[in-house]
Amino acid sequence: MRRVVLGAGVAGSLLLGAPLANAATDRWVADDLTTFVRSGPTDGYRIVGTVEAGQPVELLEVQNDYSKIRTASGDVVWIPSADLQDTQSVNARVPELSARVKELTAKLDGINEEWETRVEDMKTGLETRQARIEELEQASNSQSAELAQARSKMQDMETKLDTKKQDLLMRYFMYGGGVAGVGLLVGLIVPHLPRRKKKRHGFL
Known part of the structure; x- marks a missing residue:
């Protein structure tokens, strides 16, 4: 017997009370409770086991409030349609x-x-x-x-150059002054120097 913890209810799109005309459809056992499976489509049929919550099954047929499914192990049983869901x-x-x-x-x-x-x-x-x-x-x-x-x-x-310029200018002035002074002195002295007397040449 297989155990299952089943979840949300089955989608309302399941056709109750009418067998499926098409091929088997994938369904999953709900996640939030344990469900028993029976040998037939009513509560009057005996319980033959349980299925695991979330287990994938094949939906073969729907009658009244029950769905006929094939489990992963190949067993064909009936489960309340409300305990199936069409999403994984x-x-x-x-x-x-x-x-x-x-x-x-x-x-x-x-x-x-x-x-x-x-x-x-x-x-x-x-x-x-x-x-x-x-x-x-x-x-x-x-x-x-x-x-x-x-x-x-x-x-x-620049400072040194200015100093040298000043020194050169001073030297120039001093040299020029010296030259002028010497010239003046010479000019004053020369006139007072004794002149040599010229000899007169006589005739014998």
Whole structure:
């Protein structure tokens, strides 16, 4: 005998009291309660077993409130139509859902790893740029210091040049003054120097 925990009620599309004209249709035993199966389509027939909740079965025929089904093991029995559903049971979908969860988890892990890699690359890039900026700032500071030093040297040279110009000008004035003084002195002295007397030549 098979046991089952059955769930939601069967869909209202089942035709009660009339045999199915078409081929067997897939159905699933409901998930929320255990149901007994009988040997005939009424409560008066004896119970011949149970079926597992969520078990897939083939619907062969419907009479009154019962459905004739073929179980996975091949047994043909009758079950209350309300204990069947036309959608796959939760139990039957668990492996599929678990596989889907694993697939999505793997994708999420991949996305997470990819994102972490991108973030790490961005951090590395930012650190590289920051280092370059600091290097340029240091170079700029060094160049600024060299420029300031060069300007200071230029000012010193300009100061020295001005001093030399002044010294040269003073020397020029002093030299010119000396020359003028000597010339004046010569001009004053020369007229007062004794002149040599000329000899007169007589005739014998």
